[in-house]
Amino acid sequence: MTTRRDNALRAAALVLANLAAGALAAPAGAGEPAWSEKAIKRQIPPVTGRIAGASLEALAHEGRDLFEARFTDLDGAGRPNATQAIVPTATRRPAELDFQRLAGPDANACSSCHNEPVAGGAGSFVANAFVSEGFESANFDTLDAQFSNERGTNHLFGAGLIELLAREMSADLASQRRAALHAARQSGGAVRKPLSSKGxxxxxxxxxxxxxxxxxxxxxVDDDLVVRPFSQKGVMTSIRQFSVNAMNQHHGMEAGERWGARWTGTADFDGDGHADELGPGEVSALVAFQATLAPPREEAPDDEAWVEAAARGRTVFRDIGCESCHRPALPLKSLRFEDPGPLDMAGTLRTGDVETPATYDLSTLEWAKRLPRNDAGEVLVPLFGDLKRHRIADSRTPRLGNETLAQRFVERDVFMTAELWGLADTAPYGHRGDITTLDAVIRAHGAEGEASGHAYAALPDADRSALIAWLKTLRVEE
Structure with a gap:
């Protein structure tokens, strides 16, 4: 039986076959037979130039296939002589098992964890990941918190918009730093300057x-003034960096741009007999899939009582101060997503490594045309977040400070503001995914979130119920 997805994939293949030189195309007949046990059927050439509309959707289809692929030994899955560390690090002992639930590899496919309510979504508690300090972690096989932090799986919808916001905010902060230095040189004295972007x-x-x-x-924000919007601690700069890290940690699939000969002196750093497991084209396709995922939306329920309660809840959300961190929308000047991006660093493909970066024109996608704009023509990204780290736990309200291992020098009780869009479809809650209700996670806010948490707890039952009713309208677009 031919399905709608089959037809979509055939259409994508037709577009791919006709893309101009320098975009994404494969020689006729190249690749593995359909029945091959390899998950990667053919190599994807490097992607360059502007990619928009049907061509961008076709590239995203390729990325979705990789995101849902169940990698096998024939692809190079596994890393017997390497660790999960983001800095290529040889293991002190050969891995005894092909899969290891804690230090990894721990999944066959990206969608094994990012799957609720659909591919690219969040994961339930059973799909929790274990992350180390990030630099040179060894293999570990214990839940002891001195070795790793247990984290719930975040959804990826709207990720392209998030990264574009972070890039513009980083540029704003860098500009303000330059202006302060110029003023100090001109005046001959110290200049103290406030730093802000998008409010x-x-x-x-x-x-x-x-x-x-x-x-x-x-x-x-870090001392380099780069806003890093990804991971719960805010330590990942880009979708590309996140993807390169995750492919190694969770699947043992090493991208040549980090584990290849340029940085390690060998094309098979993990010693599994497979060289250059992921090329720049494969990583770019994964980036395109995630960057083009439609942002979550606020969906009006059919139930009239729910509609009425949600309207009241939206007002309560504002009145108790939740918007101080969970900002309803941030303005975005441009929907042109460059890959590699301007802030990607060593170990991830960089702008200087390619003759012409690919530019994914998100404005040509249907969901982008529906986004609201302000009077200046800027897109209003309805993320309900601020792309900033906050201290969210203290001795009085410690539940969300449930980690003892600092990650990349971010303090243990400091986390990124969670974007609330998609909240209704991504339970359970909290950094560990161990809080089952919205009511409980709101009450768990401490430190910088304590005032709003206490204000929520002091509300009449009807107002608390109304706030939950509104939060349950923030849905992932399926």
């Missing part, structure tokens, strides 16, 4: 005439 306050810096900068008053 989000990132603290202050003090610039001196000699070119030095005091960053002790920064808030919620």
């Amino acid at each position: 989000v306050d990132f603290g202050r810096l003090t610039a001196f005439p000699d070119g030095s900068v005091d960053l002790s008053e920064l808030s919620g």
